[in-house]
Amino acid sequence: MNRAKRAKLINTCMTVVFYAIALASFLLLLGFAAYVIVGGLLGAKPEMFGFKRMHTMGNQLFNTIYLVFMSLVFSVPLGVAAGIYLSMYAKKGIMTRFLRICIETLSSLPSIVVGLFGYLVFLLVLGFNKSLFVGALSVSILTLPLITTTTEDAIKGLPETYFHASMGLGSTKWQSIFHVLVPACIPRIMTGVILAAGRGFGEAAALLYTTGSGTDIRWNNWDISSPTSPLNLFRPAETLSLQIWDLQTNGNDRALANLSSAILLLLVLVFSIGANILSHRIKKKHAGE
Amino acid sequence: MNTSNRKMFAKEYFWRGLMTVCGFFVISLTILIGAFLVYKGSATFLVYHHSVFEFLFSDAWAPVDSKTGGGKVGALIFIVGSLCTCALAIIISAPFSVGAAIFMTEIQEKFGQRFFRPVVEIFAGIPSVVYGWIGLTVLLPFIKDIFHRQVGHSVLAAGIVLAVMIFPTITSVSSDAILAVSKDCRMAAYGLGSTRWQTTYKIVLPAAGPGIFSGIILGLARAFGEALAVAMVIGQTTALPSSLFSTTKTLTTQIAAVMGNSSEGGETKSALWSMALILFLLSLFFIFLINYFTKKNMEKMSGTVSGKSKGRKRI
Numbered sequence: 001m002n003r004a005k006r007a008k009l010i011n012t013c014m015t016v017v018f019y020a021i022a023l024a025s026f027l028l029l030l031g032f033a034a035y036v037i038v039g040g041l042l043g044a045k046p047e048m049f050g051f052k053r054m055h056t057m058g059n060q061l062f063n064t065i066y067l068v069f070m071s072l073v074f075s076v077p078l079g080v081a082a083g084i085y086l087s088m089y090a091k092k093g094i095m096t097r098f099l100r101i102c103i104e105t106l107s108s109l110p111s112i113v114v115g116l117f118g119y120l121v122f123l124l125v126l127g128f129n130k131s132l133f134v135g136a137l138s139v140s141i142l143t144l145p146l147i148t149t150t151t152e153d154a155i156k157g158l159p160e161t162y163f164h165a166s167m168g169l170g171s172t173k174w175q176s177i178f179h180v181l182v183p184a185c186i187p188r189i190m191t192g193v194i195l196a197a198g199r200g201f202g203e204a205a206a207l208l209y210t211t212g213s214g215t216d217i218r219w220n221n222w223d224i225s226s227p228t229s230p231l232n233l234f235r236p237a238e239t240l241s242l243q244i245w246d247l248q249t250n251g252n253d254r255a256l257a258n259l260s261s262a263i264l265l266l267l268v269l270v271f272s273i274g275a276n277i278l279s280h281r282i283k284k285k286h287a288g289e
Numbered sequence: 290m291n292t293s294n295r296k297m298f299a300k301e302y303f304w305r306g307l308m309t310v311c312g313f314f315v316i317s318l319t320i321l322i323g324a325f326l327v328y329k330g331s332a333t334f335l336v337y338h339h340s341v342f343e344f345l346f347s348d349a350w351a352p353v354d355s356k357t358g359g360g361k362v363g364a365l366i367f368i369v370g371s372l373c374t375c376a377l378a379i380i381i382s383a384p385f386s387v388g389a390a391i392f393m394t395e396i397q398e399k400f401g402q403r404f405f406r407p408v409v410e411i412f413a414g415i416p417s418v419v420y421g422w423i424g425l426t427v428l429l430p431f432i433k434d435i436f437h438r439q440v441g442h443s444v445l446a447a448g449i450v451l452a453v454m455i456f457p458t459i460t461s462v463s464s465d466a467i468l469a470v471s472k473d474c475r476m477a478a479y480g481l482g483s484t485r486w487q488t489t490y491k492i493v494l495p496a497a498g499p500g501i502f503s504g505i506i507l508g509l510a511r512a513f514g515e516a517l518a519v520a521m522v523i524g525q526t527t528a529l530p531s532s533l534f535s536t537t538k539t540l541t542t543q544i545a546a547v548m549g550n551s552s553e554g555g556e557t558k559s560a561l562w563s564m565a566l567i568l569f570l571l572s573l574f575f576i577f578l579i580n581y582f583t584k585k586n587m588e589k590m591s592g593t594v595s596g597k598s599k600g601r602k603r604i
Binding site: 011022084085112116141175198208277 | 305426427565
């Protein structure tokens with residue numbers, strides 16, 4: 001067999017190997033998602049969807065969404081502002097490099113370390129109780145770097161003519177940023193926010209020592225200061241992911257944990273697919289320009 | 290200068306100041322986290338007088354849960370546990386991820402970029418507890434039956450769960466790196482008569498090497514920091530792992546399990562803070578590694594496609 005033939009044979013073999021690898025991993029991922037969602041929903045009893053104190057997941061679902069919403073309330077303004085600073089105001093040099101290292105560090109911190117930090121600062125130093133509020137702050141530390149970097153990338157990705165045109169019309173720098181650059185970036189920032197929300201939904205380790213387990217909500221109690229009111233920020237609030245963890249450690253309600261996994265996965269999938277579609281649209285729009 | 294102009298400038302400086310404050314807040318937050326961890330984590334060595342050597346290289350874990358101290362705080366078991374599970378995860382995951390990345394960039398680009406890549410990226414966001422839960426309910430019985438073990442909890446199970454978890458991260462970063470290799474390089478290789486595999490193996494992979502490595506390190510960082518998914522499948526026994534099937538603990542699972550039940554300021558808690566400090570230092574280390582590889586990558590890329598590279602030119 002001569003060299004060319006052998007090279008061709010090896011080439012064919014490797015192509016088959018790569019097809020196999022890709023197919024196997026693709027099927028594994030799809031099978032995983034299908035198993036979790038279908039298995040979880042099929043094994044569920046109708047009463048599990050309720051909002052009772054025990055053996056349901058409605059309250060946890062509400063807590064999850066509420067907590068992520070609150071964390072975004074903290075992290076979005078801060079992250080967007082930091083992104084604007086980084087892309088428009090910060091002088092190139094040691095400062096920006098240092099800030100970037102800080103953001104990278106924040107984004108790669110293990111979530112349990114962030115949880116411990118939240119526990120230390122808010123519970124031990126500031127004296128809060130384990131509550132939804134503290135959990136939301138911890139999650140916002142986790143989502144902050146993502147929002148900052150998306151904002152920075154979005155602003156830097158705009159054509160420079162936007163800024164120049166606006167400055168040429170006599171606006172100040174802040175006016176250009178606020179009235180021209182940021183509005184043009186909103187779709188991309190939204191994508192980042194949706195991704196951040198997706199990350200927040202699944203967070204468990206950071207909440208382990210900050211929100212506490214168990215949740216006690218009375219749905220007819222709308223007095224915001226009462227510890228059983230759904231809207232009260234300063235009550236313990238178990239989220240879906242914490243519920244799965246709790247059921248694993250000291251429960252035997254497998255079907256409920258399966259259902260919680262399925263709902264959590266659906267929630268995350270809906271958000272990431274939403275972000276994907278949004279960014280796809282943006283790409284299309286930009287391609288048309 | 291009239292008042293409206295002055296107002297405008299006041300506004301200008303106000304917002305500029307606010308943005309700057311937010312930027313600095315991010316810096317101070319990171320420093321604060323580091324400082325708190327150093328402060329709390331150093332108590333093991335400064336207050337309870339254990340040596341760093343004992344902490345890192347002794348497997349005797351028997352801290353006293355009070356302020357009297359005098360116990361043993363060897364964290365070797367957890368360090369080794371973390372290292373084993375993460376190494377296993379990388380060994381399992383890296384070939385698959387790089388293979389999938391090559392498939393979606395070199396072999397089936399259309400299908401790869403349209404379907405495969407978005408699906409993989411969506412999976413990067415799946416909550417780790419879900420991976421852990423499926424590992425617990427599906428993988429553990431499977432391992433138990435196949436290998437005839439009494440329990441399925443093992444280093445192997447943790448490695449597999451982590452491998453599935455970091456697969457999307459490594460795949461998407463390495464496919465970015467492979468895509469960034471310029472088309473000219475490939476065309477040149479094809480023009481010289483190479484097959485696709487030869488082009489991939491001899492041209493594309495070496496050029497994308499640093500990028501692929503940073504993907505693997507990102508995956509490693511994620512695997513190191515994972516707590517709950519690992520805790521569900523590793524069996525939580527305080528002993529050094531002796532085989533793939535032994536149960537053990539990792540840094541993160543030990544923190545997650547013991548932090549809540551230990552008393553404030555006690556020796557146990559200090560040791561746990563020291564472990565958190567290790568995690569923090571490790572993630573710093575990973576970042577420096579990634580930066581190193583990215584820099585190397587930039588140099589490589591600007592060397593091969595100097596004219597077309599978007600990066601700033603150095604004089």
